Amino acid sequence: MKLRNLILDYINTIKNRDCHHYVSYSYHELDKKACEIEEQIREKLEEEEKKMKTVDLSVTGMSWMEDRTILLAPYGSRANGTETEDSDYDFRGVCITPIEYYLGLESFKGYDNVGGRNYKTTKEDVDVVVDELKKFVKNAMSCTPNSIELLFTRPQDYLKVTELGQLLIDNRHLFLTKLVKGKFGGFANGADKELLKGKAHLVEKFGYNTSAFCHSIRLRTSAIEVLETCNFSTYRPNRELLIECKTGKYTYKEAVEMVAHYENKLQQAYEKSEIPERVDTDKVNKLLVDILSDALVSGVR
Numbered sequence: 672m673k674l675r676n677l678i679l680d681y682i683n684t685i686k687n688r689d690c691h692h693y694v695s696y697s698y699h700e701l702d703k704k705a706c707e708i709e710e711q712i713r714e715k716l717e718e719e720e721k722k723m724k725t726v727d728l729s730v731t732g733m734s735w736m737e738d739r740t741i742l743l744a745p746y747g748s749r750a751n752g753t754e755t756e757d758s759d760y761d762f763r764g765v766c767i768t769p770i771e772y773y774l775g776l777e778s779f780k781g782y783d784n785v786g787g788r789n790y791k792t793t794k795e796d797v798d799v800v801v802d803e804l805k806k807f808v809k810n811a812m813s814c815t816p817n818s819i820e821l822l823f824t825r826p827q828d829y830l831k832v833t834e835l836g837q838l839l840i841d842n843r844h845l846f847l848t849k850l851v852k853g854k855f856g857g858f859a860n861g862a863d864k865e866l867l868k869g870k871a872h873l874v875e876k877f878g879y880n881t882s883a884f885c886h887s888i889r890l891r892t893s894a895i896e897v898l899e900t901c902n903f904s905t906y907r908p909n910r911e912l913l914i915e916c917k918t919g920k921y922t923y924k925e926a927v928e929m930v931a932h933y934e935n936k937l938q939q940a941y942e943k944s945e946i947p948e949r950v951d952t953d954k955v956n957k958l959l960v961d962i963l964s965d966a967l968v969s970g971v972r
Contacts, residue, residue, distance in 0.1 A: 726762050726799060726830060731782040739971045740766045740801060741836035744824045751820070752910035753885060753917055761785075763821050764801040765836065767966045772803075779803055808959050812950045814850040816858055816890065819897075820905045822846065828906070834972045835962050842958050847897050849948050852941045855894035856934075862887040863930060866923070877919040884926045885917035891933040898937075898944040 726743060728736045747761035748754040771777045782801040800817075802810070811818035822843035832840065865883035873880050889907060897903050907913055915921070921929065966972075 726797070728764075728799070728801070730784065730799065731801060733779075733782070735769055736766060736782070736801065739768065739966075740764045740831060741804070741833040741966075741971060742821060742829070742839065743801075743831040744821055744829045746800070746817070746821065750824055750828060750905050751889065751907045751913075753889070753907065753913045755914075755917070759798065761798045762800070762830070763817060764799075764831070765804055765807045765821070765839070766801050767804050767835070767963065767971050770967050773963075773967065781806060804962065805959065808955065811846040812952075812955060814846065814848060814854040814897075816855055816893075819846060819851075819903065823903045823905045825904075825906045835966055838958070838962060842954075844901065845950055845955055845958070847901055847903065847946060848950055849898065849941060849944055849946055851894045851897045852937060855890045855897075856937055859887045859890040859894075859934075862890065866926065873919075877923075879923040879926060881917055881919045881926075884921075884930070885913050887930055888916050888933060889913050891930075891937050895933070895937050895940045898940040898946060901946045 728740060728743075743762060743764035744750065745761065746763040748758045749760060768777075768779045772779050781803055782799065785798045785800060802818075807818055807821075811822065822840060862883040866879050866887075867874065868880065870880050870882055873882055892909055893903065893907070896908075916926070916929075
């Protein structure tokens with residue numbers, strides 16, 4: 672039974688039990704049923720938590736990956752709060768490769784087991800992406816959504832944060848600049864082009880791709896938040912709106928109008944924003960040198 676249905680069944684059972692408080696037999700029977708449902712809910716939550724918190728980095732084929740990953744967190748809908756029961760599990764991380772990858776012939780361009788553009792995932796899939804630190808920092812400098820969202824994940828959602836990973840998080844605001852409009856906005860424009868194609872099952876059910884619509888609104892409202900506050904939360908404060916977008920509450924016409932509305936707000940936020948135009952390269956370079964020097968001399972910690 673799905674967790675939501677279990678909880679509703681539990682609530683109804685408790686209500687019925689309390690109504691029969693003075694009827695001993697009925698009360699005890701319902702109380703017994705409530706305890707059984709409560710145990711099922713506990714098992715379901717433990718199952719979800721276990722699955723959420725388990726990422727086997729040995730799948731990367733790199734024997735050093737587990738020890739040298741400094742950040743690891745859920746990514747996508749399960750990080751931004753818009754997951755459904757059918758959402759798959761996505762994880763992103765940052766690693767520091769062994770010294771021979773920097774000074775020798777070895778090379779590492781990152782690990783990525785995510786399917787291609789037309790790859791259809793299921794809730795059983797576990798997608799893992801791990802970037803090498805220098806590549807990750809360069810992406811963050813250009814306000815790439817993947818990198819910014821990993822840096823601004825809720826503390827309780829990280830699966831792994833080492834001392835060096837925490838140092839990266841502590842300096843995350845260095846990467847928030849007006850470049851966010853072009854990067855987040857650019858990905859939003861890409862999502863707009865998918866509104867009437869891609870994910871045929873959604874187009875057939877709702878008349879348009881509601882998943883792309885959700886991405887479009889999430890990216891634009893995220894960029895607006897950065898431009899207006901010089902801060903960001905991966906776990907979206909407007910997730911209820913985003914879930915409505917994702918689950919087909921709005922018609923295609925309403926979706927197009929909402930996209931135009933937030934595109935206009937994004938432009939206004941960009942024009943009024945006082946956050947830096949670009950990152951302070953010297954500060955970011957010093958941060959990167961400090962982290963890598965520490966890791967290569969003293970080890971990843």
